[in-house]
Amino acid sequence: MSEIALRQESVPATVLPASEDRVQWLLSSVLRNRFLPQPAPDSVFVGDGDFKAVGAEFLGHFIRMGGLQHESRVLDIGCGIGRMAVPLTQYLDFEKGRYSGIDPVEGGIAWCRRFITPAYPNFAFQRVDIAHDLYNPQGKISGKALKLPYADRHFDFVIMTSIVTHLPPDEVLVYLSEIGRLLRPGGRLFMTAFVVDPVAAANETGRRDPRLAFERDGDGPCWFVPDLPRLAAVGFDDGFLDGALGRAGLTAVVKSLGSWRGQAADHYQDVFVAEHRGSGA
Numbered sequence: 001m002s003e004i005a006l007r008q009e010s011v012p013a014t015v016l017p018a019s020e021d022r023v024q025w026l027l028s029s030v031l032r033n034r035f036l037p038q039p040a041p042d043s044v045f046v047g048d049g050d051f052k053a054v055g056a057e058f059l060g061h062f063i064r065m066g067g068l069q070h071e072s073r074v075l076d077i078g079c080g081i082g083r084m085a086v087p088l089t090q091y092l093d094f095e096k097g098r099y100s101g102i103d104p105v106e107g108g109i110a111w112c113r114r115f116i117t118p119a120y121p122n123f124a125f126q127r128v129d130i131a132h133d134l135y136n137p138q139g140k141i142s143g144k145a146l147k148l149p150y151a152d153r154h155f156d157f158v159i160m161t162s163i164v165t166h167l168p169p170d171e172v173l174v175y176l177s178e179i180g181r182l183l184r185p186g187g188r189l190f191m192t193a194f195v196v197d198p199v200a201a202a203n204e205t206g207r208r209d210p211r212l213a214f215e216r217d218g219d220g221p222c223w224f225v226p227d228l229p230r231l232a233a234v235g236f237d238d239g240f241l242d243g244a245l246g247r248a249g250l251t252a253v254v255k256s257l258g259s260w261r262g263q264a265a266d267h268y269q270d271v272f273v274a275e276h277r278g279s280g281a
């Protein structure tokens, strides 16, 4: 364990700053911590941006927008190469907090198992061979018939960052239904997406990210970027994800539109936080 982390552990709880100060202190300590594992830049296949800075940013969103707790049992769907997991090691309780990450890409899972689990045994990673045109074209499991290998009501918090931005709508529906099964009542999903609202569709502000020149795909809810492979960036009609969450037994408690459409926001993709409203029966 790093010297920095040991110093943090030794600070008595009574002198720790409260709430927002505490979050800021945590995020800056993640950013300063030279001992946190970090993959080689050329093996990071999960998107551009600084690996550590993006992870720290999302840890802040999970806590502030999602209400993530130290003792949460977390499922990270499409965990990639641990960009969300690495900062979570500094937040989830070592004894009671639990993290499970799944992804179809073997290299990312192997890196996480090698560099995260030995120091944090409450962090588990599993490869699931789900087919995906770009990430896992030879995959044996269809995303349209997916059953995740976990018991009903097992999780408090599910993460899907930059996942539905790469999935066709029928697979999004299967995932949301699975999340409805896996979350305990009151448990939460934190999901990012591209919601193609009128502002984004018309590039009303003229400031939309130029890489995301979405065009509607026929009569369906999907928007694709004509110059890119279809699943490189997927947007959805405004309302599609809200309706799908509702059908899965989840109620959106946060819907925060992101800066990709050209409007001010402290996050790039759109963010949904949705709560499981079931009785647990």
Ligand SMILES: C[S@@+](CC[C@H](N)C(=O)[O-])C[C@H]1O[C@@H](n2cnc3c(N)ncnc32)[C@H](O)[C@@H]1O
Binding pocket: 045, 046, 047, 077, 078, 079, 080, 081, 082, 083, 084, 102, 103, 104, 105, 108, 130, 131, 132, 135, 143, 160, 161, 162, 163, 166
């Ligand atoms: C843009 S990356 C985001 C990774 C990670 N969530 C993050 O934010 O760092 C998309 C991830 O989705 C994974 N993926 C692709 N198809 C998937 C599927 N059907 N189910 C779960 N994950 C999938 C890819 O392997 C990749 O790791």
